[in-house]
Amino acid sequence: MFQDTDKSLLGELTAKFHLDNLDVKILEAYLKLPSEQRAVIKHFIAGIAADADPIQLELDAYRTELEAEHEAQTSSASDDCAEESKMA
Numbered sequence: 001m002f003q004d005t006d007k008s009l010l011g012e013l014t015a016k017f018h019l020d021n022l023d024v025k026i027l028e029a030y031l032k033l034p035s036e037q038r039a040v041i042k043h044f045i046a047g048i049a050a051d052a053d054p055i056q057l058e059l060d061a062y063r064t065e066l067e068a069e070h071e072a073q074t075s076s077a078s079d080d081c082a083e084e085s086k087m088a
Contacts, residue, residue, distance in 0.1 A: 006031075010024055010027060010028065013027070034068070035064050035067055035068050035071070036064065036065070036068050038064070039060070039061050039064035039065070042057075042060065042061075042064075043057060043060075043061055046060075
């Protein structure tokens with residue numbers, strides 16, 4: 001679940017941009033998604049946006065993929081270290 005600071009930030013956005021309950025639910029759901037799924041949504045929305053720069057879209061998608069790979073490698077390395085500690 002969201003922490004108090006996250007709810008506070010959403011509250012500020014709600015007030016500033018006059019968001020309704022559905023807007024807030026959409027933002028919460030989006031923010032909870034893994035980076036790979038957010039990249040898919042961003043790519044879709046950018047594709048329907050008239051001023052989307054295709055090169056920037058490709059760069060953003062590539063960056064998201066690299067970040068996800070790095071996160072997976074870091075997580076895997078942490079898991080390996082934890083297992084080694086248990087066996088020692």
